[in-house]
Amino acid sequence: MKKSIFELFTKKKIKKIDTSDLWIVPYADFMSVLMILFLLLFAFAYASREDKKYSQVISSLQIEMGGKISESLKNELEERQKSDQTEMQLNEIIEKQNLSKYVTVHKNLERIKLTLNVPILFEEGKCELHGEFKGILHGIAMILKGINNDIVIEGHTDNIPLHGVGKMRSNWELSQSRALEVIRFFINNEGIPPQRFAAAGYGEYHPLFSNDSNEHRSYNRRIEINIVSNMSKV
Secondary structure (H helix, E strand, O other): OOHHHHHHHHOOOOOOOOOOOOOOHHHHHHHHHHHHHHHHHHHHHHHHHOOOHHHHHHHHHHHHHHOOHHHHHHHHHHHHHHHHHHHHHHHHHHHHHHOOOOOOEEEOOEEEEEEEEHOOOOOOOOOOHHHHHHHHHHHHHHHOOOOOOOOOEEEOOOOOOOOOOOOOOOHHHHHHHHHHHHHHHHHHOOOOOOOEEEEEEEEOOOOOOOOOOHHHHHHHHHEEEEEOHHHHHH
């Protein structure tokens, strides 16, 4: 009796493939990704090191990995390093002049925001700078001269109307005039190029706190100096 083709094939001995070592392929891929991750974390760790430059670290890593140097990544890391250094210098000025109660610094990816309570710069309802507190603006100017970032000066007030107080007719006008006064100081007294500045007056409409107490209103009366990240303009 003739056997079918199917029976012939099924009875033929099939060589079994050894798959016991195939786990090494995904494991090697995983270890490669993990190594790259730790190398990048190592590069980012240089943010607090003033004796190293991000560009050098990233260039070395990319060359070692056989890839091209990413200029955008280098620029971003350099900008972050400069931002960290600027924030540190501003905090040193605040600490040196014992102004932590009146001046705060906040940083994110887009800008460094330096907030100054109005009483240390201006009298109520006025936009002329206090002479004795121009020193803090001078210290800030020394830092601004060492960078090329754009600067936005914002003025803010509380919600108390200005009827009969000073020359200003509204909180909006007062906040704008104070922002411009700070800019004039940086330009005329410190020689910082005017094209780096922009002014904004928000009046009472961007409060930090509800205007329900004297303390909260005092926090809402403020000048904000925004050092804009160069990466946010790309």
